[in-house]
Amino acid sequence: MISVGIIGGTGYTGKYLLEFIKQHKNIADYTIYANSSAGSKLLDIFPELLGVIENKTIQSVKELSYAHDLYFVSLPHGESLKYIPTLLAKGIKVIDLGGDYRLDTKKLYDEWYGFEHTSANLLSQKVYGLADLNSSKISGSNFISNPGCYPTSILLALIPLINNYSDNIISISSVSYSGSSGAGKSAKTELLLSELDGNVKAYNINKHRHQPEIEQELTKYGMKFPFAFTTHLLPIARGIYSTSTIHLNSAISEFEITEKYLNEYANSIFVRMRKVPPELKWVVNSNFCDINISVKEKTVVITSTIDNLIKGASGQAVQNMNRMFGWDDSLGIQKIIEN
């Protein structure tokens, strides 16, 4: 039994992190720390959790205690830098749900995030927490950088292909659609239902921060072909649907490629290979990533879908915690899967 601290976490992903921690049988207690919502009661922020969680008071991050065994950090870009180095220095385990440690070099931060990274030395210490592929590294780590939501959906869909057939690939183009909760709980006119109802738009074309994150990881598996990534907003709250189109030099059969994926994910209960293109609803409210591979001659189309708030954030974070402590992969998130 461990004790857990949550720094931040009063946004959309925070709700699920709370629920998972609440029902996790190896977590004895937890404390929430925040900035602007310090002093508030949890049920004022999450009224839907009445009767589900205790109505704790949110503590101020200014009075952060170091008494917990593990901290989940869920803060805006640049904010995590203020707390994580100290926590790690004290030998405490950290899972960062933000983007502050996902990229591997200070140079990339300057370029894509626009801030001066003040603990760049930790960038190489972190393990990139793509739970279903980086399993062994995660087990031995004290510091996990939880992947972005889009990267989770695309990396799980592409890495086995690239790992096996990189030389045969002419180009990959990934197109992702996300529900609005991916933009967080921020009062912006452009995120109003009145604006988004029945609407779709591409955004941040060629400049989304998740693009260097995806390219960084794909490169580790041998990517040496052009890659593009375009993000869109769906007129619904939850879920990510990613479609990756791969042009090949020479044809490979759908059967052969799918076999590679089945082998790769044979022990991953949260990755489900599908014989037909998955539906977003199959994964909403779960930690699953559903993947389909469709091949016609030299064209491969891989569709993958996740719940952005769970597999793309809090669910994967809990899965990473389970790995770090050597627990069963599904603890705390087991309500979703076989029990």
Place this chain on the structure above:
Amino acid sequence: MISVGIIGGTGYTGKYLLEFIKQHKNIADYTIYANSSAGSKLLDIFPELLGVIENKTIQSVKELSYAHDLYFVSLPHGESLKYIPTLLAKGIKVIDLGGDYRLDTKKLYDEWYGFEHTSANLLSQKVYGLADLNSSKISGSNFISNPGCYPTSILLALIPLINNYSDNIISISSVSYSGSSGAGKSAKTELLLSELDGNVKAYNINKHRHQPEIEQELTKYGMKFPFAFTTHLLPIARGIYSTSTIHLNSAISEFEITEKYLNEYANSIFVRMRKVPPELKWVVNSNFCDINISVKEKTVVITSTIDNLIKGASGQAVQNMNRMFGWDDSLGIQKIIEN
């Protein structure tokens, strides 16, 4: 002033065709013919049009009159073949909103539509009615095959690029999302709101009938690189959003490419070039196609969006009629645009 016959047209696109014809100042009268709904009153099918159109009785297509100057044909695949050859033989103008004459060869029909084409000789007589690009051919034609909804969104977005830079292109991957009305008014479980609410799915991967249609037209403009096309269902009723990713051998500036489009569409009031990725809502309930071009080094992303029922069907059909008769492009569909 002309007289118009509509064969079929009691589905989702039919409503708009009726509205456009009703308000078109050069159309003196119109008659609707149908199969299963013959004998019904128009307002029983379109109750929302009470006070907008007269409550005509739908005639049986079995008693089709040849007294009209132009026929819009909007029938299921294979059905148009029964009427169009006769109409054309009598020298009557025809605009076919279905897919029966879109492809250029009998061989492609066998492969993609699964029926034996019984008037394949007409395939080469038809003009493919991509109104904003095939303008002059349309003007001189008696027989227009109205493009599919997906092809309209993608061809308008890609042809100027391919026409100018075909040799420089490594690959193109187009990903389209459509509202459910594109699937027609058919009572299928998979199209229920209960199934689609909050849902997304890819469908017909590598086997959508619009793929050979797109490839056929792109080939006329010099396509000699791999192309892929993947379709998805949006959890909303209307609109198509297409994202085409082009990988280039050598970089071209966004400015240069955009200039080519501005020139190409200088006289097309219905194509609006945008400096930012368009929003689907900007075009819903209009005959506009909005296009944006975003370039970063050797990656070009072109987003384009239309109303599938209007620009992707009835609106473009009326635009084609205007061209055939030498009328102003916007007649009948002018309620949407400057007046």
Place this chain on the structure above:
Amino acid sequence: MISVGIIGGTGYTGKYLLEFIKQHKNIADYTIYANSSAGSKLLDIFPELLGVIENKTIQSVKELSYAHDLYFVSLPHGESLKYIPTLLAKGIKVIDLGGDYRLDTKKLYDEWYGFEHTSANLLSQKVYGLADLNSSKISGSNFISNPGCYPTSILLALIPLINNYSDNIISISSVSYSGSSGAGKSAKTELLLSELDGNVKAYNINKHRHQPEIEQELTKYGMKFPFAFTTHLLPIARGIYSTSTIHLNSAISEFEITEKYLNEYANSIFVRMRKVPPELKWVVNSNFCDINISVKEKTVVITSTIDNLIKGASGQAVQNMNRMFGWDDSLGIQKIIEN
């Protein structure tokens, strides 16, 4: 031909006001005045209107000209008071789309709007612009207070009943559901798609400002029974659906009641009596109000539906302008109806 000024009007209703004015054949020109958006271009605010309206610059209301024949005023509560008295004093016609002059007494303003009314003398001069019922008064007026969106849907549904059967009524309970655009284009967390998607909630129970407005008008037609009104938010952008339940002392037939409505609205092209409960979609994007009356013994249920931005705001305002100038009821809004 007249010249029109619009004060405010850069919100959701403003878009439609612009479109209606643009296509109105008796309006020669128009100017827009605003506060915070002064200096902006119209197409920066309404990019969807590219090619539909000219890209005028919004003028500052501080430099308001008095050169127009009519002003539409669409400002937040309390702001109209700054301009309307002066306009009226100069003999200029005014249609106020806000709530500042809807109630008849200063006392009600203090209670329900919480501000001190500084031109209470004008409250009795205004005509309440319920266009389909107050027709003759509107014709002779220089100052119209355009009804609220909820009141429009409920008053048109209830007045003919109360006018004829007030003594027989035990109680009326009206329940309304509105799309989110009714709350305006304001950046509030509670109006995010992430909050409202798939959601419903009642709000302002027993304290909505439209309640005294409805009661005030119903009282003029003889209301002397208990009345209640409850508002809810729909998870869509547009439209109002109101359901009024009337308990009677003694039964009246559905036929008899419906006849009264048909007589009352015989000359109102924008009120459509329906034999079945109307669907919201039948009226969206139109100036129609659709009404159905369902009776079983001593229970009468009246359903009514409008587009909150058109019949509930800009459409009715233009209809009122047409009345004030003695023009045809449908000018400018005719794109919606028979033409």
Place this chain on the structure above:
Amino acid sequence: MISVGIIGGTGYTGKYLLEFIKQHKNIADYTIYANSSAGSKLLDIFPELLGVIENKTIQSVKELSYAHDLYFVSLPHGESLKYIPTLLAKGIKVIDLGGDYRLDTKKLYDEWYGFEHTSANLLSQKVYGLADLNSSKISGSNFISNPGCYPTSILLALIPLINNYSDNIISISSVSYSGSSGAGKSAKTELLLSELDGNVKAYNINKHRHQPEIEQELTKYGMKFPFAFTTHLLPIARGIYSTSTIHLNSAISEFEITEKYLNEYANSIFVRMRKVPPELKWVVNSNFCDINISVKEKTVVITSTIDNLIKGASGQAVQNMNRMFGWDDSLGIQKIIEN
């Protein structure tokens, strides 16, 4: 540990029944019987449950075994009559999720359901399974008729009021809005997303089968005032929101009424009294019923909301099972609440 049979249950509510049974620690095994889907695999019907439930084969109801301790019956109207009398005669416990035994008299069935009830003698044996109010009767029963979805939302909201203040009530008008899943998984044009997207409509006014069910139960608590009930379709898949307006003869304070409810539901973990009108989303995917009471003078507005598929069907059925066997109220549905 018991063994459970499910007859029917391949529709929308069936999915949740399966999930609850799967995770219920006192259920050793279960078998599904059906008509048209007999022979199918569960995961073909519920692909989203891959990895969550075993892929059992659905048995034919023609070969119904009587070996289970309890049967959940979830069949179309009139079908339950074929199985339930035999099950009960064999002393087996039954929970009927359909409407065949909800009303108390054969006469009401003839009038409202239009079929001849063939086991009318059982109507008085059944216990109406309104779990949070009929607790003690349910505990001692072998035969539970699970309430309709609308009645659950309205009865929990009204009974404590009527039970305490019936004499003071002038009239009650209940207005309910339901997501489309309440209409079941049936391929009807009117239930298509293309029809319902952005749409709202009232339906079955004064003739919904849940009306006599509600009136029957309210009468048991002393109703002697006029009551009306009107149902509407929401443009979303899930959830019911009910608004009941009560006109009183003399005022009672909000505090006093709320106290009565707090007392009534003091031991009901699934009824949550709210200080503000509840949001539908608070209860979706849970067995909660959230209720708010708002009073102004002699007007009482009670809003209540449930998940129609859970509290309005499968969740309440499992809650009833727990009562019948003397288990903790939340077993099997505990994933939703405190654990």
